[in-house]
Amino acid sequence: MNEAADQIFATLKQSSQSGAPLYLQLRKSIEDAVNRGLIGPGDALPSERDIAIKADISRVTVRKAVQDLVKGGILVQRHGSGTFVAPRMERVEQSLSRLTSFTEDMARRGMAVRSTWLDRGLYAPSPDEMMVLGLPSNELVARVARLRIANDTPLAIERAALSASVLPDPAGIGSSLYAALETTGLRPVRAVQRISAANLGDDDARLLEVPPGIAGLHIERISYLASGKVIEFTRSIYRGDAYDFVAELRLSGPGEEGRP
Secondary structure, X not given: OHHHHHHHHHHHHHOOOOOOOHHHHHHHHHHHHHHOOOXXXXXXXXXXXXXXXXXXXXHHHHHHXXXXXXXXXXXXXXXXXXXXXXXXOOOEEEEOOOOOOHHHXXXXXXXXXXXXXXXXXXXXXXXXXXHHHOOOOOOOEEEEEEEEEEOOEEEEEEEEEEEOOOOOXXXXXXXXXXXXXXXXXXXXXXXXEEEXXXXXXXXXXXXXXXXXXXXXXXXXXXXXXXXXXXXXXXXXXXXXXXXXXXXXXXXXXXXXXXXX
């Protein structure tokens, strides 16, 4: 790391006349070093004090540059250990044209899948749950929330809500909600998904092992039975550095405009 560090700070000194703020120059020098492979995943950075001395800048400037890189997912800080280059994420490509479960998706890729249960229980429905699921105020809703993990990397937090009449015993679900629904003939056959950008809050970031405020994906899915009845209302948070959602688009033929 010493040789790489010398190259980073030499580059910084060479660019010191660019007019850009010093913390931006330092941030770019470190990021370039990561991208060029001079420092790799798991490598430790020198201390703030050492960086400040080598680069001849203030520790406040160093701290601001490092914090920016942590927020961007380039670096990670471990309390009591220091600052390290973040591990590289192998991105998962997820099709938007197939209605499959997380377990099925990961198994198809040969990835080892497990979940940590965050919640399984029956509750009074929220206004959103009542509206989407068509529940009366006196009917309970089953909520199941899980941290989804593939190859020991947390990828998503899924929070699903279903009518208690559909899922009277949420604690009895095994590894797959859809597999449990299939046994009762209530597995959804289609869904509408809405995907939006989100900055992860402290709790979600902690579960996904990323810095708070980092970019993520918020996905809201409403799933239907063949009859058209809504069966599931799920709100999920996915790591933005791990997922690519892909949809195939086709040019409409004559007379097909406006078809669903």
